[in-house]
Amino acid sequence: MSKVIYNKMIDDDYFMLKTDTKVDKVYPGQFFMLRAWDLYPTLSRPISIYDVCEDGLVFLIESRGIGSKLLKNLKEGDEIKVFGPYGNHFEYENIREISLVAGGVGSAPFYYLSKCLKKANPDVKIDLYMGLRENQKLEKCFEDLGVNLIVKKGGFITDYVDFDKKLIYTCGPDIMMYKLKDLAEKNACKIYLSLDKRMGCGLGACLSCTCKTVNGNSRTCKDGPIYKGSDILE
Numbered sequence: 001m002s003k004v005i006y007n008k009m010i011d012d013d014y015f016m017l018k019t020d021t022k023v024d025k026v027y028p029g030q031f032f033m034l035r036a037w038d039l040y041p042t043l044s045r046p047i048s049i050y051d052v053c054e055d056g057l058v059f060l061i062e063s064r065g066i067g068s069k070l071l072k073n074l075k076e077g078d079e080i081k082v083f084g085p086y087g088n089h090f091e092y093e094n095i096r097e098i099s100l101v102a103g104g105v106g107s108a109p110f111y112y113l114s115k116c117l118k119k120a121n122p123d124v125k126i127d128l129y130m131g132l133r134e135n136q137k138l139e140k141c142f143e144d145l146g147v148n149l150i151v152k153k154g155g156f157i158t159d160y161v162d163f164d165k166k167l168i169y170t171c172g173p174d175i176m177m178y179k180l181k182d183l184a185e186k187n188a189c190k191i192y193l194s195l196d197k198r199m200g201c202g203l204g205a206c207l208s209c210t211c212k213t214v215n216g217n218s219r220t221c222k223d224g225p226i227y228k229g230s231d232i233l234e
């Protein structure tokens with residue numbers, strides 16, 4: 001069992017939750033299953049790692065339905081179960097130029113990823129694109145990273161992506177990621193998508209999270225959530 005170190009609102013939609021969970025190693029793009037209730041709702045909720053600190057883990061969460069609202073109401077010192085880390089991860093070694101393209105809270109994994117990219121190569125050039133709604137202020141959670149932050153409120157973030165950088169990682173709503181995948185392929189860019197499927201166990205046992213790939217059905221919780229664009233069959 002972990003304890004909440006802090007839980008603070010970022011704007012009307014998003015909050016940042018830090019827990020005192022200690023783990024040996026977490027890679028960017030991995031996720032944890034969070035649970036701060038007994039029986040209902042039945043399932044724990046998958047949440048990506050936003051940041052890893054010496055004294056715990058940080059998550060950036062959108063308040064949507066019953067699970068995230070229960071997480072939003074947690075106070076300092078409250079107990080929470082944090083299972084993980086699960087899933088595969090974004091590569092961050094040997095990368096010199098990269099575009100990270102996020103819709104809303106799909107930006108969450110890109111904070112820790114950017115830190116790891118910069119640690120692996122201090123000269124790496126990172127463009128972080130964020131598509132947000134007008135009232136959202138999520139960009140302030142990324143301003144201290146020292147990356148080139150491109151924020152668009154309203155409209156389609158995909159319209160602003162510069163395809164000169166030949167490697168793209170994306171996370172966000174399906175409609176955004178699949179449009180970007182098409183554009184990336186037309187511009188000869190390599191693209192990786194972090195798929196956001198409803199998950200049951202997070203462990204590869206229940207098959208509730210499968211997607212179709214060129215190699216057959218794949219469990220996004222165990223084999224994913226990150227896939228090469230050319231491997232995914234929509």
Ligand SMILES: Cc1cc2nc3c(=O)[nH]c(=O)nc-3n(C[C@H](O)[C@H](O)[C@H](O)COP(=O)(O)OP(=O)(O)OC[C@H]3O[C@@H](n4cnc5c(N)ncnc54)[C@H](O)[C@@H]3O)c2cc1C
Nearest residue numbers: 045046047048060061062064065066067068108196197198
């Ligand atoms: C690998 C992975 C990493 C994720 N990382 C984050 C993160 O860092 N921060 C964050 O805020 N959210 C993240 N999510 C999404 C998050 O898990 C869901 O928003 C959450 O489970 C919703 O639970 P709820 O009880 O609040 O909503 P529910 O009451 O279950 O549903 C409320 C609404 O949210 C929609 N919804 C629920 N689950 C998902 C989902 N997985 N994808 C899309 N829509 C969903 C429902 O269709 C419904 O409209 C991640 C999902 C996955 C699969």
Ligand code: FES
Nearest residue numbers: 200202206207221
């Ligand atoms: S969530 Fe159960 S197999 Fe993926």
